[in-house]
Amino acid sequence: MDQQVFIFDTTLRDGEQVPGCKLNTKEKLTLALHLEALGVDIIEAGFPISSPGDFESVTEISKVVKNATICGLSRAVQKDIEVAAEALKFAKRPRIHTGIGTSDYHIKAKFNATREEILARAVQSVKWAKNFVDDVEFYAEDAGRTDNDYLARVVEAVIKAGATVVNIPDTTGYCLPQQYGDKIAYLMNHVPNVDKAILSCHCHNDLGLATANSIAGVVAGARQIECTINGLGERAGNTSLEEVVMVLKQHKHLGLYTNINTRMLNPLSREVADTMRVPVQVNKAIVGANAFSHSSGIHQDGFLKDSLTYEIINPEEVGAEGSKIVLTARSGRSALAHRFQKIGYEFTRNDIDVLYESFLQVADRKKEVGEEDLHQLAKAYKAEPAIA
Ligand code: KIV
Ligand code: ZN
Numbered sequence: 001m002d003q004q005v006f007i008f009d010t011t012l013r014d015g016e017q018v019p020g021c022k023l024n025t026k027e028k029l030t031l032a033l034h035l036e037a038l039g040v041d042i043i044e045a046g047f048p049i050s051s052p053g054d055f056e057s058v059t060e061i062s063k064v065v066k067n068a069t070i071c072g073l074s075r076a077v078q079k080d081i082e083v084a085a086e087a088l089k090f091a092k093r094p095r096i097h098t099g100i101g102t103s104d105y106h107i108k109a110k111f112n113a114t115r116e117e118i119l120a121r122a123v124q125s126v127k128w129a130k131n132f133v134d135d136v137e138f139y140a141e142d143a144g145r146t147d148n149d150y151l152a153r154v155v156e157a158v159i160k161a162g163a164t165v166v167n168i169p170d171t172t173g174y175c176l177p178q179q180y181g182d183k184i185a186y187l188m189n190h191v192p193n194v195d196k197a198i199l200s201c202h203c204h205n206d207l208g209l210a211t212a213n214s215i216a217g218v219v220a221g222a223r224q225i226e227c228t229i230n231g232l233g234e235r236a237g238n239t240s241l242e243e244v245v246m247v248l249k250q251h252k253h254l255g256l257y258t259n260i261n262t263r264m265l266n267p268l269s270r271e272v273a274d275t276m277r278v279p280v281q282v283n284k285a286i287v288g289a290n291a292f293s294h295s296s297g298i299h300q301d302g303f304l305k306d307s308l309t310y311e312i313i314n315p316e317e318v319g320a321e322g323s324k325i326v327l328t329a330r331s332g333r334s335a336l337a338h339r340f341q342k343i344g345y346e347f348t349r350n351d352i353d354v355l356y357e358s359f360l361q362v363a364d365r366k367k368e369v370g371e372e373d374l375h376q377l378a379k380a381y382k383a384e385p386a387i388a
Pocket of ligand 2: 169204234238
């Protein structure tokens, strides 16, 4: 039986940490409702103690979202947890996300503490949060660089204290997929009470491995992925929601699924890019402008014979506009004939051979040959076919 991977969206919290991306409550509320419609299971709505604006956003989102769990972030600090609980008081399904750094970098440099002291604070924070909500997620910050033995002790202790979800963040985006997968597998095999909670993958993209690491994590037994639309987030960003969802959909043999309505992925990606004023890179998987564009002659020829030769996803499935045959100096005759046909010209193979020469001259001058250029080429050819 296939198993569900819960999608924890943190666009409104980690995603909003992108410099210049600050959202107001109204913008956050609109996005939260759209994330709920997309089918995310958990929305991390903000970090309530961080500012009055974030407190207000979490409160307002809690009032209107009905199906998704609403999560508020806190440090392992009593006041943070109390404020998060206050902001979540209207939520139908509230979750407090609390935690502390567990790597020696954090323990020594940030807290000037010992492993035992941090372990005690971790347990304490979960117990505090449990006074307010049933659903408590604990994050072991920098788990990616935390010693596995110690991490297993922390995970066991916070589950015993009542954590329902334990987040294993690769905060610095350091891990290789194999390492991150092994870390999750280690916890699955060495934490005696691991079956009482869900392990969660929260990966950053500093080495471009966030998606691969999250997938390695769920393959090894984690059942929640923390991600953002367009992969937005601190520094090089977080795991991209659209990527992990489509990886699991494409690779059904993994036996894992999500509840995401994939047809909303492109529209929501555009909305997030506009609202946050961060354009999507053109070659971004699933939602980039070129994700379904074909420009080289060899690819175009194959694609026009059968789209499956060069496309693994049907653009409609992810709400994209459709596949595009882009005309550049690398394009071939079949693409040219196809584009002419699309705008109403029926040319023979011989016509196309002649037209192709003049097309290449235009294409060498311009980055892309557009519809207007095609009309001009056709007009010139009809006027003087031999020398067009
Ligand atoms: O990257 C990280 O470790 C985080 C935690 C606060 C969950 O964002
Ligand atoms: Zn993060």
